[in-house]
Amino acid sequence: MKRPESIRRSPTFTSKFRVTMKIASLAVLASLSVVGCSATTPPDILPDFNPADPVMGLADAPYRPIIADYHHREPADPQNWRRLNDERSPAKQGAGS
Template identity: 75%
Template sequence: MKIASSAMLASLLVAGCAATTPPDVLPAFNPADPVMGVRDAHYHPIVDSYRHREPVDPQNWRRLNDELSPKSNGAGS
């Protein structure tokens, strides 16, 4: 059992040393390089479409459902 464990550990060690580094996928980026340019930063307000809303009293559910439902009589059950 001890020999099998040693053999497996030795094979993992040899495989780890033989591994190559992954290829460079992205080009080297250097922020100080003027050729790379500067990305334009746009301002996007977070609360652009904010609308102030006030709490209201409860309304009649049946009337509200009738207003939101399709107008044809055959729709729904």
């Protein structure tokens, strides 16, 4: 429902709206500050592990070449996909999907 133009632009409506918004803003800020000050610290859920602690030592990380399992493959011509699927399938011929 729209308000008439005379009410929307009247100085009393504007000043009442501003006062109401100021009070609402102050109420929100006050409640946030009270909640922020009264919050407890979060529970300690992480282990007491410090990566910079020399007592903890280092985990062994053996070297693994990143291209150890590389096999060179050549491009191939298109083939009958159904025959290729049947050749590589562990199911018996005619067993369905």
